[in-house]
Amino acid sequence: MSVHIEKLIRRAPGNPDRILLDQVSVDIPDGSFVALVGPSGAGKTTLLRSIAGLDPHSSGLLTIDGRDSSELTPRERNVGFVFQNYALFQHMTVAKNISFGLDVLPGRERPSKTEIDARVKELLELIQLPNLGNAYPQRLSGGQRQRVALARALATNPKHLLLDEPFGALDPVVRRTVREWLRSLHDRLGLTTILVTHDQEEALDVADRLVVMQDGRIVQDADAAELEAHPATPFVMEFLGETLTFRGTVSGGLFLPETSHVVPFPVAIDQDGPAVALIRPHEVRLTADAGGAPVRRIGSRYGLSRLAVDLNGRIVEVLGASNEQIFPSGAKLHIDAARLFRDGALLSMKDGRHAAAA
Structure with missing residues (x-):
């Protein structure tokens, strides 16, 4: 099991009475593409950040590849994280943005400059932007910036790809193209992908399974056909269409x-x-x-x-x-x-x- 979560609880910093994640349990197998869906405030991004090690949980169990996450630093979790706003460094070229995760590795773990350059070239080909390595982010379209953010997340060869509302800033036509490309990339690289989105159509298009969240809890976890045929609650039915x-x-x-x-x-x-x-x-x-x-x-x-x-x-x-x-x-x-x-x-x-x- 790639990611195993059992009875996870996270309380709001500075306000322990406010529960952000309430007894959340879910299994995400190797190679799966899972979408965390639900309205704003449902706990989707909080759960994603807990998996990444960016937000600590208050209690419960979270294991990654069989290892207790409490014993792992964010770097040791072997995840690539793509933020909603891409978070590209405006003063760096596309190539330097992509290589950032490799450049900051400790000396004994850092590949040679030749190896890093080869990895950047490989990723530029993968995201279909082979000639834009020397460009700066402000010259890129929204769809191109999204691809660069994905390439940066993939630079360190993560096993798990975590995506927080990655298509929100794109227009509908570009959004469709990028998510089709992302699904193809997931299949080609054999990633375990977890996508946060409030857009049910987006989730249905790319994910194998939808984990529907509401008020910090998982309401239902199933594939699209099961959710449509047997929604656990009226909320699930109404959210999906x-x-x-x-x-x-x-x-x-x-x-x-x-x-x-x-x-x-x-x-x-x-x-x-x-x-x-x-x-x-x-x-x-x-x-x-x-x-x-x-x-x-x-x-x-x-x-x-x-x-x-x-x-x-x-x-x-x-x-x-x-x-x-x-x-x-x-x-x-x-x-x-x-x-x-x-x-x-x-x-x-x-x-x-x-x-x-x-």
């Missing part, structure tokens, strides 16, 4: 929505009682119904129609087939798939797309 919420009651194997014009549907739940159904905007069907909910087309997305449905004053946006544009007499809303929660815990996953319509 646009969500529609319908309150109602489970009775006799049916979910009965409180909202008018929403059709009841069967559920595999034994205990009757209140529940909340969470669905994605594309997991519904509309059928014409005289006196039903007014529907209007407000645009398109991914080849589907964006439809605004007026449920007695509550406007919900759903995605329908491209020919579903307007229902002059109104419509009923049929839920094809839903995750049902009670008291914040997942009760059941309903998927009627492969069964008879409710």
Whole structure:
């Protein structure tokens, strides 16, 4: 196991009553690409910095390659860290920025100048900037600076690459290109990569696993398919994408929505009682119904129609087939798939797309 964390607690410096990491436990195997995701203040960067040795934890166990981190200096942890703002030295050339970690090694560990120059050249080729070694950071684009920061982190041949919101300053087009390149680099070098991001789309694009954090705790740790099918809490479902919420009651194997014009549907739940159904905007069907909910087309997305449905004053946006544009007499809303929660815990996953319509 590359990184093993067990019941980690970190308290805020100067305020021991404020807990930044609360009983965090997670395993990150060799060669994996894991994303720590969640809103601001969830504890993602604090956890990353604890792994790097930049922030000490208050209690719990953190081992790296089987060694207790409390016995390791940040340098001995064999990690490369890329900061959110890149933290490049403006007075140094690209080449000197990349070689910095090697240049400051103790004399007995430092490679020769020839070896360092060869390593810098190798990394400039790797990040596809072979001719910019003599340039200064201010001459570079955001995407180029990001690559230089990655090269600097890789210069000492770390086994673990830690990335703190590395794409936040890039425009969307460049961001997509750089993260595709990063995933390719991870696979090529056999790294263990831990990415901090609040962007779920970014995490889904590059990571094998998502560790969802909230208020200093891990809420769920799973791959994208498992998170989508069986979110542990409504927060996980809502964080991962646009969500529609319908309150109602489970009775006799049916979910009965409180909202008018929403059709009841069967559920595999034994205990009757209140529940909340969470669905994605594309997991519904509309059928014409005289006196039903007014529907209007407000645009398109991914080849589907964006439809605004007026449920007695509550406007919900759903995605329908491209020919579903307007229902002059109104419509009923049929839920094809839903995750049902009670008291914040997942009760059941309903998927009627492969069964008879409710």
